[in-house]
Every structure is written in structure tokens, then in C-alpha cells.
Amino acid sequence: MILLGPPGAGKGTQxxxxxxxxxxxxLSTGDMLRAAMAAGTPVGLAAKELVESGKLVPDDVVVGIIRDRIEEKDAENGFILDGFPRTIAQADALGEMLAEKGVALDAVIELRVDQSKLVDRIMKRAEEAKAAGQPVRKDDDPEVFKDRLDAFNRDTAIVVPYYEKAGLLKVIDGMQSIDAVTQAIELELSALDE
Structure with missing residues (x-):
């Protein structure tokens, strides 16, 4: 399963x-990249060399890390991709890799939100973290958040129609309460079993 949506939509919570x-x-691609580099896997070593030279890790390396990770025992009954794919090229590469492995995506869940209200949501999240004595995420700064939202709209939002055309997209109203969003996702997933 893939979770899509702009920053602040609630993907991490769900x-x-x-x-x-x-x-x-x-499966967070950032976490997997760091783990593969630390473990010294062939793909991780290739990624480490690129990162250390200040280059972006190319799609084939990221897909290779996902390929390795989904072979681990905890992923044999499924997995959730969060933060990947971000581009059509990544979606194509992911689809090819999964097809080679005989694995199909069950669903692509988009948490659709009113982006004009996301800054308020992020500011509230930062205030709640402060009140609870927890550190405030760096990306909860309104200016940083706006930059991330612009990047999402410019680069990643195009993946939504790609999966819609493939008949995999399930749209959930991400402006509902957290519990209502969870319930809506579970309803969509249970319909897949029928």
C-alpha cells in the first residue's frame, strides 16, 4: 500500500x-536509506557514496533499497510505503520492480486535504508539542512547511492521477477527525477483500 498526501495531511499518524x-x-525511504548505508549492503554502499559526495540518490538505488527491504520477514504480509514514490519515474520504477517480484499494490490511499487549512493544522501541532514538553518538528515551522507544500504540489501531486488512471487510488477526506480517517481507510481496505 502507498500513502499519498501533502505534508501535514496525517500520513504518519495513519x-x-x-x-x-x-x-x-x-517503509520510509529515508529511514531505509540510512539503515542500508549503516548495514553496508551493496545498495547502501552505493547510496552512501552518492550522499557523501553531495548527490541525490537516484531512483534505481532507492528502488533497490525497497526491493531488499520488502524481502525481510516482517514485510511478507504487506507493507506501507510512505514518502515514495514522489515522481512518475519513481512510480514506474516501483511498478516494474514489484512486477518482477510478483507483488501487486493493493491500494494507493490519498489523504485529500484543504491545503489552505494545513498551515493552521501544523501550527496547532507545534503548539500541542510545546505544551506537552515535546520537541517541535523542524518542518512544523510555517515557512519551512510552506516550502514543503510547494514542493509537494510541484513534484509529487502528479503521482495521484497516475494511480487513479491505474484504478488503484482510494481518496479519503483527510480533514475529518483522526479516528474518522482511520475508519474510512479501513473501510476501503476491507472492500478490497470482497
Missing amino acids: AARLVARYNIPQ
């Missing part, structure tokens, strides 16, 4: 609930 409910891992 992914954590899906992990707990279905006992499948959430």
Missing part, C-alpha cells in the same frame, strides 16, 4: 495505526 492494525511495516 501509517502508525495501519502498522498496529495489520502488523505490517511502514
